Amino acid sequence: MDEAKRPSRLDWVIYVGLIPGFFAVVVTAVTLAAFGVDVLSYGRSLWAKGAALLRPAPAEGGAAPTETAAARLQALEEEVRAQAAKIEEQARALAQLEQEKAALASEKAALEAALAAAQGQQAEQKRREEAAIRALEGLPPSKAAEILGLLDPGLASAIWLGLGSDARSAVLGKLAPEKAADLVARLLDGSPDRAGALALTLKAMPPDAAAKLLADLYGKRPGVAATAFAALDAPSRGPILAALPPAVGRGLVDRLTPDAGR
Numbered sequence: 001m002d003e004a005k006r007p008s009r010l011d012w013v014i015y016v017g018l019i020p021g022f023f024a025v026v027v028t029a030v031t032l033a034a035f036g037v038d039v040l041s042y043g044r045s046l047w048a049k050g051a052a053l054l055r056p057a058p059a060e061g062g063a064a065p066t067e068t069a070a071a072r073l074q075a076l077e078e079e080v081r082a083q084a085a086k087i088e089e090q091a092r093a094l095a096q097l098e099q100e101k102a103a104l105a106s107e108k109a110a111l112e113a114a115l116a117a118a119q120g121q122q123a124e125q126k127r128r129e130e131a132a133i134r135a136l137e138g139l140p141p142s143k144a145a146e147i148l149g150l151l152d153p154g155l156a157s158a159i160w161l162g163l164g165s166d167a168r169s170a171v172l173g174k175l176a177p178e179k180a181a182d183l184v185a186r187l188l189d190g191s192p193d194r195a196g197a198l199a200l201t202l203k204a205m206p207p208d209a210a211a212k213l214l215a216d217l218y219g220k221r222p223g224v225a226a227t228a229f230a231a232l233d234a235p236s237r238g239p240i241l242a243a244l245p246p247a248v249g250r251g252l253v254d255r256l257t258p259d260a261g262r
Helices: 009-034 039-054 065-137 141-150 153-162 165-174 177-190 192-204 207-220 222-230 234-243 246-261
Strands: none
Touching: 065 141, 065 153, 065 165, 141 153, 141 165, 141 177, 153 165, 153 177, 165 177, 165 192, 165 207, 177 192, 177 207, 177 222, 192 207, 192 222, 192 234, 207 222, 207 234, 207 246, 222 246, 234 246
16 A cells, blocks of 8 residues: 555656746746846747757858758759750751761762763663674775764764774765864864874875865864874875865975974
């Protein structure tokens, strides 16, 4: 029974600690109020100071940790946006390069197709020229000359040049003078180094026929006529020069003299 009536620890705390403490606080507050002290204001001040002590200390730069974290987050967001804009710009540049690459590939394919077509046309043209050369070589010179006279001048020149030396001379002698002169002019215009082949042709022709051809050519293209005449060797020039009209012969010799003197 005595143990049941003994006070517990909680009773001891209430009776010995809280009640005397509360009484002391009340007596102190009443005493301070008697001396004109605002107890409530003083209590609020103490509460504010205690709360300030419990707050986290500011960062070294003066900003609170929450403010620093927000600033860092904003900086990271700005950096991410800048990187995203840079990546987008690079993507646009890459897309443009891909378009240019595709355009160049298309242009290359078109050029290759055009080149292949041109090469095919050249091969076909060459085949036709060879066939025409073989056909003309089996014809009489007069008939071959008649056919050449009906062809395009460029094609006629190519076919005539492909004939053998004897056939060239024979056919050239049967061509109309105007047509023959045009054919020789085109031949030398296309390649001046063909003057040697033309000289062989003139050499194989009768002097009167060669002189007639050179005279007609001189009337239209004096420079070409002089080139053809200069390609002849000296023994061949004499008979042809004697058969030429004096004015034409003098003009050819005048053009030939500077070349001979160098």
